[in-house]
Amino acid sequence: MSLPEGVRVRVLRLVYGDQRAAAELAARLTDRQAAGLDPLPTDPADLAPGLLHDYRREIRALPEDTRLLLLLAAADQYPVATHAFLRAVAAARLDTRPLEAAESAGIAHATAGGVGFRDAWTRIAAYETATPADRREAHRLLARVLHDDTELPRRSWHRGAAALGPSGRLAAELTAAADRARRAADPALAAALTERAAALGTDPREQSRLLARAAADAWHSGDADHARTLAARTHTDALTGVLALRTGQAGEAFDALVAGAALATESVQLLARATEAAIYTGDLRRCRDAVVAARRLGVRAPGVLPALAAAVDGRYEDARDLLEATAGRCGPGGDPSRLLHAGIAALMLGDHTRAATATVRAAAAARARGLTATVSQAMEFRAYADFWTGRPRAAEAAALDALRQSYATGQDNGACHLQAALAMFAALTGDGDLCRERAAAARSYAMAHGLGLPAALAQWALAFLDLGFGRYGAAAARLRALAAFGPGHGHRAVRHLATPHYVEAAVRAGDTRIARAAHADYDRWARAVRSPDDLALSARCRALLTPGAEALDHYRTALELHADGTRAFERARTELLFGSALRRLRRRAEARDRLHSAREAFDSFGAPHCAEAARAELRALGAPATPPRGTEPPTVRLTAQQLLVARMAAEGATNREIAARLALSPRTIDHHLRGVFTRLGIRSRIELVRLLSEVE
Template identity: 30%
Template sequence: MTNVLIADTSGADDGGELVGRGGELTELSDFLDGAAARGGARLLVGDPGVGKTRLLQAAAAMAVQKGFQVLTASGVQFEADISYSGLNQILLPLVADIDGLAAPLREALTVALGLGEGVAPRALVVCNAALELLSRASRTRPVAVMVDDLPWLDPASAAALGFIARRLPGTHVCLLASFRTGQAGIFERSGLSEVEVLPLNRVDSMRLVAGRHPTLSARARQRLLDEAGGNPLALVELAHGLAVSDAAPAGIVPEVLPLTSRLESSFAFRIADLPDRTRQALLLIALDGRRELGLLMRSGLGLADIAPAESTGFISVTLATMAVHFRHPLMRSAVVDQSTSDERRNAHRAIAENLHDEPERRAWHLAEAAVGPDEDIAAQLEQVARSVLSRGDATAAINALTRAAQLSPDRRDHSRRLAEAAYLRADVTGELDSASQLLAAARRIDPEASGSLHAAAAGAYMLVNGDGDVDTAYRVLLGAIQSAGQDWSADNTELVEALSTLLLICWWAGNPDYWPPLFEAIDRLEPEPPELLLIQSRTFPDTARIRPGDRERLAALIARQDEEFEPNRIIRVNTSSVYVDLLGGCRAGAWRLIEDGRIGGAVRSSLGAYMHLLLDDFGTGRWAEAQQLADEALAVCRASNYNFIVYYFLFHQALLAAVRGEAERAYAWADELTLVTTQRNAAGAERFGHHARTLAAAGQGDWEACYRYACLLSPAGEFAPYTPHALWVAFDLVQAAIHTGRHREARAHVEAMIAADPPAISPRFAMLTVGAQALVSQGADADRLFAAALDMPEASRWPFDLARIQLAYGERLRRGLAIGPAREILHEALATFERLGAAPWAARAREELRAAGVAPSKAAKDDIEPAGLTVQERAIAELAAEGLSNKQIAERLFLSPRTVGGHLYRLFPKLGITRRAALRDALRSASPGDSGAVSPTERQ
């Protein structure tokens, strides 16, 4: 089945030829030829009336000739709040093929398109289902999706098309869509190919007018060309009016208004000539958006009532699909603009009466039909907000709450709903300017709104991301929570949201005194705190003092994340997982939020998801992906003026630079983080920089600095309260303490690690704890502990941490002259460091291998080198050949100068030399080809 695009003749002469569009038509034809084989997307961008719709119609005709199945939709302003109404238009001709999809995709798409009932589907599943349906349809012949005025589509459909557009290459499906110049929307255009549709030049404008009105006087034609500025719709529509005026005896050309007003006046004149019932039918079609003839029938109207509009070219009717199409979107706008407010309300009421089985659409049309405040309709819209938010559509929830507020008879309800919309703007979608405006409006309407928890929470976000500080945000929000008359029931969602926000502010502030009032408030919830809030308050703020069983309870919440779509709940589960190293199970939910944020949805929540993926990527060795995500998130923060949250991505930039050996960059990123956080008194957030500095110093071998930075997170011998980040540098602190001769401090910190009950925290921390125990142990105990650390459950999940323990163990074995085992474990560490790109640690591993007498690339593990040298002798000989003294060699290899001298005395005869100066040539002669060892100079 092939839908038919709007029959628009803008830009066409009497013969139907598109005037002045040869270049655009050629480009579209070439695009379709390529798309038939490899898919793709192309956007038509231009001013209103410039002929984008006519070009789409021409492209549709070409597509049909080329064997495409053409699917179309037009953006409808009045259905912009009804999720997937646009997708419904596009996919309706393929409805019979939905049964062929896999069950999860079939169920999601059926519910989204309003063709069945079920659990609200995830947006990402709907997107994948729509893409799969289009791909299946293209197996028999290529498919062309053509959308006029895409930004007017409902946000869910626009987001879905944005998702689909980027995945069309390699398929047999293409997308052509039109945008008005400067028009914004949910659909993400960046990176997609565009065709700019420009106004016609004067010659082509003259051709178009002459083809339509050859008898128009020269004077009228020149005035038309001057006023229309090459806009085809203006040329076509105004030419008719000028032709009529020019027929007057005086032949006077009338004065005209600016372009948009002229067009509206032209439409209004023609609408006014239509019968009342025709105008009534057109208004129903324009406001309903679905363009179904069935609506007319149910409203007592019929085909005869729309016939006059069809004969004048206002609309076209496709009887096969029972659909009505306006010739141009401006005609739909004109129908609405030229109706009275009473007529519009009556039309919306008539539509609502036929939507009892679609409560969301019904609520919106009832809202438009309302003549004043109406709590019943406001309550329905508030319920719509709850429903759409539960399936992740925060933007629609905000729109519903804002309209519900406008319909609220009670000023407190009005203010409360605006405050909640402001909170969602600040905390989920991240539209800070809009949130600020909504919050100000809430306070104007009800000066007592300062007691509103949503208002207080939104205000807290405004303060932190603006010029305020976290201390003020804490006092404002805590004061609102502790206000008299508070409802302390656990199902008070506004209170639970406020407490969750306060928990985050306490974390940012880094003030231990801020936590007890929060915990007291959580304990007051009756009959008991909600599971998620309780778990987050136990696993995240002070992980070193976690309670037995809390990690298991959190794991149970993570296991149910596939059933969770509300952005805030996803973020809070993930946040709870950070320091207990359970983020691996949270990746799917985080990616859903990032995909949603990328297409303009929950942008602020998506930043939280970036944080969590980055932490998991760093720990599990996905450093390339981490760099990409850190760059992307940092750009989003800066583009959206998230002037505080940016600290988190500065941290990851610093962290990645540190482990790659880019110390100067790491310190610069960390210093920028410090500037951002100290400006807001966010001592808790400031601590993140110390982690990056600790690793940067360790990479440089500056163990004194490494020790000092690690102690800034928590002093040696303890884990400071509410500073779980100290768990991640505990091993570094112990290692740095040993390197700087602070053996007592090293042992004290190991005891603190053991006291924290590592298995209750995570396998990763347990591994690091046993590794740290090995560092402070001697002899067989050290060997046993190192082996136990490397054999810990899930040790391989944390490659950087594991390889650092392997390196420390290899160093100890090599110094103890257990050369074979040392070489084996050092090779393993080196392979990991090289794979990760941990340059400083890789260099250290190579140095240890070289000291063990073998180049990192040499696979053989024999203890005897060419010419009969032992690995120890080989190492000493190479260093001596480089010109190092016996004392320098002894320091490098942790031997005594006497031992070095003894080895040199024994190896000279093996090499057939009697003096030190002959070492270099002798070593080369003894090792033809690859000697299995590389000198320090050669490595450099």
């Protein structure tokens, strides 16, 4: 069965990477599960019953005292690791020699910390094969030896696992232990404790509340399928909205989050999530609804929410002040959500250095708190800053890592956004096939889930690719279409960011009427936020819209402003356009300097198609183009994606293995390798290994 990438990654994660178990689970999925619409099963008995049956048979063939030792070891490790096996053995004065039978059978072996199982499924089988009474006894023994203050949550876990039936006292103990686990930044343990507390509780309303809390903890720990399964039993607006924000329809997420904010104590946090939902949909007018909801609840509107509402209303100066206040809250060690909003605000202000700082700190703060699901979200917005500042190779590697994490944690909406960002990186480096593949994947998913932000970003990537190769009419047409897309299909902020590219494409295609109107609004925003980069791009647009020699002063102004900004790639484009204008006006010396500077910058960014455009201008000028094949390493001829594929191939990975790691098709990997061989002038992987070893 062919599965979507997100489902395939989660299947492998659920079965601990076991290929036989993965094949068995894939064959058992419903159509909705296989499409990613319903959560995957998480109970081991439902994942791969055939595999588990075979492993249980192996365990049952062992002597009884061996099985009991393996049960104790398994209970110590699964599903909560407590590291108490050796103490339990000592306390009960158990003889460990029977473990030799397990070692002889290749099932388990003794380690310095206790017992090492052959694999995760063997450990599960050792636990599942035992009788309920033996399991309870193993948990009681482990609970008795956990005394340290830091071990109390795990002690409570074993006490709860050993319970015969409902117990309000144990449920309260487990709930308190879960609170300790949350404070210790261990949401996975908190989820297990809270779910067990719900199972032992006697009050249905309290059980529902605990299940909702367990679902939230599971989500934060990165266990999306279990979180969605638990959430389905609670019917809580707030929880439904949080999960839909990252896995479902973003518009529905917004509605659920605003509704949940009216009922929950954490209304500010839910309104912050509603803001993110509005950003993903592209329906920024919804921000007004959230501001009204905040006023109705008597709470301060969080993050970028009021700023977006002001920007939508055209109150750019008010929006700037609100964004500055939010972007300023990017100190280390802060709340991950606030840091994320600070990064988004900084991006809107054109402050990419502060945006990078805030998003990196958001990811670090999320890791420190065990909030796995938040880490990749922060990296989605970090990608914008990396793109503009001309670090495509490092940015692409970070985005690919975040993409894998998004798929693994069930955040397919975030993965879609990252696919669109990767399409932009491919456009920057001139890799047309990869750009189109990434953009198609992003747009297909985005349209089905109402995600205007990645849909618009993917469309912009395709237009940017056309612009880089001189297909000005096609680029202008794509960007005009982007301006017409409504919420769920486009995005006002992306349309605005793409304005300088639209002006360039439209002018080069001979259509300036709409370009002038688009530039007027862009210039008003640039003057309001006072971003050097935005002002520089506005000056570049003015130069493109100004005929003859009068344009040159605008280009000079643009370069002066770029000097105080961070958008290095756009500075190189400005130099290319300036050099071209100078050449046409026969100002040869200055044109040559500008074009050489642009060529060198594009070579350093790994954008060979843009560098070639600068060389073409130099050739038209009659100046040497200075190709980068002399003293520079040959890998400079590769795009960022080609270099990544080349390194993996040189390490011995097959095309299929590389495809799995990069979330691409084997056909695309084959295309990349053929491109690598062509650009490096080699014919085999052996030559590739030799060349890369010499260079690196």
